[in-house]
Amino acid sequence: MLIKELSEAMGVSGAEDEVRAIILKAIKGHVEDIRIDPLGNILAVKRGRHPQENPLRVLVAAHMDEVGFMVTGIEGDGTLRVGAVGGFDDRILPGLRVVVGKSKTPAVIDWKPIHLNQDDHMVKLDHLRLDIGVNSREEANGKAKLGDVATFDTVYTEKGRVARGKAFDDRIGCAILIELVRGEPFPFDLHVAFTVQEEVGLRGAQVAAQAIQPDVAFILETTTANDVPPPRRDPEAPQVTPATELGKGPALTLIDRSVIVDRRLLNHLRDTAIAEGIPFQYRRTSAGGTDAGAVYVANAGVPSAVVSTPCRYIHGPAALCNLDDVDNVLKLMRAALERFTPAVLAR
């Protein structure tokens, strides 16, 4: 799989170009009717074995974008003011390495060293600057400009079945979707969409669904796995209920802020996992939203489901995931699509 290449690519919402280029190269020859729509989504069709017998329009989508920053100002001292693109917890930012713009100018998010720092106030992005190692606005010229995006500077690594990297949300989904289209054909034509701007409001998926007009959609995602113990273990404290757990298989969404997963699709995924002996877990939180929310209400309505790879520390500089889970998401999606017939949608 192309996880390393995709993870290390820069693809902040609205500037997904590097990711799009990798994906276009990877799917070429495996799909037809490739087009890049006006917002930058990649739309394509993988021809089926018997599309005329099985005219269902099935969409599988994953989003290309990641959370990051956009340069909104250059201070007199050459440091960069930035705004957030997508959601993250400002408290994790001080001292992180980032890269800015197409030239990948290396920067550090400023923070006083511990010797000097008496400040224990809450960290706010507004008060932070990206330091590119210059001393004036003039020196910053050519290294960064307004509108440049910045992303975490993280090298992808693997140790055994554990992978660490940035932007797993949702490059893991993209990597799995690439493998789906590079594999054997399904009984029906498979419509695929690699979407833009999920992190800022599901904007790519909405227009992709309007263009493709699917009958049904599966969204490949990465989801939070806060399965680590709390810092102070209080026996009286409420029991920790992780959203998902690493190594326990694909996470099936029941409900989130954006969608109540169509129960017919959820049951199909569950039944497929059980029949194929693929482990799975239900996502236990309803926080967060995905492209499924936009696809569900697109056009005259599209029953939608979400299959996720559990990941610790998403929306940060380094996420951890288990590659067995990634393989199992791919296995589950292959099997679920292979078994998918109009009967699944019977009421």
Added chain:
Amino acid sequence: MKDTIKKLVEAWGPSGFEHHVRALIQEEIAGLADEMRTDPVGNLICRMGSGGVKIMIAAHMDEIGLMLTYQDDRGFFRFSNLGGLRPDTLLGNRVRFENGAIGVIGREGRFWPDGVPALDTFYVDLHDGNDGSAGVQVGDAAGFHRPLEERGNRLIAKSFDDRIGCAIAIETMRRLHNGRSTPHEVYFVFTVQEEVGLRGARPAAFGLAPDLGIAIDITSSGDTPRAMERMDVALGKGTAIKVQDAGLIVPPAVKKLMIARAEEAGIPYQLELLQAGSTDAAGISISGAGAPSGCISIPTRYVHTVSETIDMRDVTASVDLLVEILAKPVAL
């Protein structure tokens, strides 16, 4: 009409799980519609009449509820809300699952907490005393469990939001079938998932592309002690014609049409401005290329609790108004 109301408000149908309510409505309106279908997300779409103006009437089938997301090692279930639950009203309430199992909502910690507790401190107790959970499992949804009560003109139920809207739409269909008729192409749409973000009405309106949208839904009232919202709407003073809410400014032409029909027919009405909340009308108004939309509201006390309280006279006035609108020419 009361029989229909009782069946509807006591039916099981939290957001995303409206199939029993849909089946019940299909029975109630058998033979009334010229055409009836269920769309991809579960909306029940019923056409009456043809010609004239294409009008979409929306009443939502779903009610607020919860979905189990996790069972802890002592067998208690944690849950996600389906729609706007009010944490200060949850403790001790009973919820019913599709298989009939009754759960009790409990809360962690002390009986008297400081302030309003967060939703994630609540759980559902389904212990049967024999290590079982009454056949209920993670992923199952529940609605609140209460019967309809009557007190003079007042009716009390768990789910007037929006089964009373469904009942008003059904009664209107009956009247347009027996006695009155419509010169328009009217789609009565019983929608899904209003409480979680108008997710049924939006695609339904996209598919139908109506010329006019009218939602039938409940609204708050301002006639209780220190009412949360300052609102000049009271129970028993008639149907409420929406002027504005958090998601919709009703176009003047739609508002005027409703007021004109009410005044001609001597139907008691009041104007409604709702500061928080919205209805399917907001979704219809911006679906597809857009449609002017309004809402006929039923004043309701204790919204989103198990004791939503309405006045039957307002219900009757709402039916009268909807019939008048649909039976006469519409110029926008």
